[in-house]
Amino acid sequence: MAAGGQLPLRREPAASTAEEVQEIYRWFDLVIAVLLVFLFMALYHIYTMLTVGDWDFWTDWKDNRWWITLTPFLEMPMPAAALYIFWSRFRLPIAGTLLAVSLVLATWLNRYVNMHGWAYFPLNFVWPATLIPCGIVLDCTLALTQSYLLTGIVGGFAWGIIFYLANWPLITPFLQPTDLHGVMASLADLQGYHYIRTGTPEYLRIINRGTLRTFGQEPVYLSLALAGFASVLTYGIGLFIGWAFTKTQFAWFKRV
Amino acid sequence: METISFVERASRLGQGSSESALSDRQWLRRWIDPKVIVVGSGVVALVMIACRVYQQVYAWTAGIDSTSPEFQAYWMRLLYALFAIEAIAAAASWGAVWMTRPRDFSKLTTAEELRRFGRFVAIIFCYVFAVFWAGSFFAEQDASWHQTVVRDTSFTPSHIILFYFSFPVYIILGITAYLYGMTRLPRFAARHSLPWVIAVAGPFMLLPVVAYNEWAHSFWILEERFTAPVHYWFTFFAWSGFGLGGLLLQACDYLYELVTGKPQTFVGTGGPKEDPALEFEREVA
Numbered sequence: 001m002a003a004g005g006q007l008p009l010r011r012e013p014a015a016s017t018a019e020e021v022q023e024i025y026r027w028f029d030l031v032i033a034v035l036l037v038f039l040f041m042a043l044y045h046i047y048t049m050l051t052v053g054d055w056d057f058w059t060d061w062k063d064n065r066w067w068i069t070l071t072p073f074l075e076m077p078m079p080a081a082a083l084y085i086f087w088s089r090f091r092l093p094i095a096g097t098l099l100a101v102s103l104v105l106a107t108w109l110n111r112y113v114n115m116h117g118w119a120y121f122p123l124n125f126v127w128p129a130t131l132i133p134c135g136i137v138l139d140c141t142l143a144l145t146q147s148y149l150l151t152g153i154v155g156g157f158a159w160g161i162i163f164y165l166a167n168w169p170l171i172t173p174f175l176q177p178t179d180l181h182g183v184m185a186s187l188a189d190l191q192g193y194h195y196i197r198t199g200t201p202e203y204l205r206i207i208n209r210g211t212l213r214t215f216g217q218e219p220v221y222l223s224l225a226l227a228g229f230a231s232v233l234t235y236g237i238g239l240f241i242g243w244a245f246t247k248t249q250f251a252w253f254k255r256v
Numbered sequence: 257m258e259t260i261s262f263v264e265r266a267s268r269l270g271q272g273s274s275e276s277a278l279s280d281r282q283w284l285r286r287w288i289d290p291k292v293i294v295v296g297s298g299v300v301a302l303v304m305i306a307c308r309v310y311q312q313v314y315a316w317t318a319g320i321d322s323t324s325p326e327f328q329a330y331w332m333r334l335l336y337a338l339f340a341i342e343a344i345a346a347a348a349s350w351g352a353v354w355m356t357r358p359r360d361f362s363k364l365t366t367a368e369e370l371r372r373f374g375r376f377v378a379i380i381f382c383y384v385f386a387v388f389w390a391g392s393f394f395a396e397q398d399a400s401w402h403q404t405v406v407r408d409t410s411f412t413p414s415h416i417i418l419f420y421f422s423f424p425v426y427i428i429l430g431i432t433a434y435l436y437g438m439t440r441l442p443r444f445a446a447r448h449s450l451p452w453v454i455a456v457a458g459p460f461m462l463l464p465v466v467a468y469n470e471w472a473h474s475f476w477i478l479e480e481r482f483t484a485p486v487h488y489w490f491t492f493f494a495w496s497g498f499g500l501g502g503l504l505l506q507a508c509d510y511l512y513e514l515v516t517g518k519p520q521t522f523v524g525t526g527g528p529k530e531d532p533a534l535e536f537e538r539e540v541a
Contacts, residue, residue, distance in 0.1 A: 010519050012517055014367050014369075028287075028288065028511060039387070039388075039500060042384070045392040046392060050488070052483060054482050057403070081498060082501070085501045106392045106396075109392075110392070110396040110397065113393075113397075114396060118397065118400060119400040198404075201480055242498075245499065245501045245502050246501070248450045249505040250527060251449070251450035252447035252450065253448050255448060
């Protein structure tokens with residue numbers, strides 16, 4: 001947006017010096033920055049828990065098919081919407097990282113205080129996944145290409161792929177095989193068998209089926225490819241939502 | 257000595273007519289009132305932490321069986337008390353903002369308008385902070401409880417705090433912020449801002465969604481999947497928080513105009529030539 005430049009004054013200015021102007025803007029920036037962290041902790045967290053929450057809550061749900069496919073592409077639209085607002089109006093390529101960090105803060109706070117501190121699940125059963133590397137790559141792609149299209153294709157696809165790589169060190173210990181009454185299962189499965197939840201029937205129906213699912217193998221690569229392509233698609237949807245919200249800047253309507 | 261009523265005195269205070277306060281330009285350094293942010297967010301944090309401690313103490317010991325006498329004593333009484341507190345808080349905050357509203361915008365100085373705008377932003381900060389407790393902290397806590405304990409009532413220890421306390425708290429703060437802008441700032445007095453309406457009404461709609469959610473859970477008492485379709489309306493209305501993105505853009509225009517005295521222009525951006533709010537906000541003067 002262009003500045004007022006040589007236009008005549010429309011009102012008496014509140015600031016009398018350039019230093020005052022800078023101080024006013026700086027205080028506004030600081031307050032808004034903190035506000036945005038709390039806002040995205042709320043919005044992105046509730047959005048995440050109600051779209052892929054079950055996969056994020058428990059290690060046994062963190063499988064090699066649904067988790068690594070659903071989480072990246074369903075979590076893409078909200079950062080993409082924020083990305084459009086921040087980049088189109090403020091030239092800030094920070095949305096992906098900001099939302100991912102906000103989400104990690106919110107989920108870790110919850111897992112420790114509530115899942116562990118109230119429902120008494122062990123922390124190594126309820127740790128949250130991270131999207132921070134995905135967000136960094138998305139933002140870097142935007143900063144380097146300065147293009148929504150290339151960011152969608154390259155950054156969006158990378159977002160889908162990197163999710164599993166970023167979380168690989170976290171999930172690996174729980175994919176070790178173990179013997180349970182003569183049946184082979186992963187440690188994550190074993191945790192789930194010991195902590196029966198109301199979600200256990202759905203876990204058995206959705207996750208604990210199929211023959212190639214438990215320890216990885218080629219379904220991982222197929223899932224990653226699907227996650228990458230789907231993330232490109234949902235990036236576009238999120239971008240459109242962000243565009244729609246920026247259009248509300250000029251939307252005022254008369255009082256009835 | 258002039259005798260004035262309480263309402264009149266409060267109204268004058270609400271107009272911020274203290275010339276000495278405005279003549280000291282130091283206030284510009286912290287024009288978004290930090291006291292409102294600290295006190296408002298501090299009170300919200302204190303009551304939410306108190307609720308969390310109460311849950312820690314009484315949820316497992318008295319909150320499992322809704323037919324038990326201890327459930328009635330520790331949880332249903334708490335629910336009724338919270339309803340009463342919410343009614344009083346809503347009446348007090350909305351009433352105070354409305355009763356102390358200034359009646360005349362014609363003599364409003366830019367400095368005073370900036371000070372009011374700062375207080376408006378500070379109240380929005382408290383609103384967002386309350387939304388965080390409801391949308392993030394207690395929302396996922398609800399998942400942890402209902403993945404562990406099968407419900408036998410809609411008024412479970414997690415629901416009482418989440419749906420019937422933390423939701424109303426942010427609704428009260430959101431409407432307070434909306435009323436403050438509508439009664440103190442000419443721009444928001446003359447027109448309704450669409451993104452601001454979305455940002456207040458959208459999260460408010462989570463409360464009607466609670467009714468739908470609880471109605472549906474009377475069929476499916478288990479929380480077999482937290483990502484179940486019955487919860488999708490919560491997700492839908494979570495997007496309404498992005499209305500604050502549109503409001504932020506409006507706030508940047510407003511701040512620029514207040515600080516520099518010049519109109520914000522949008523030539524070459526696909527927007528209007530000049531900020532449309534500059535015209536209609538004079539209607540109320």
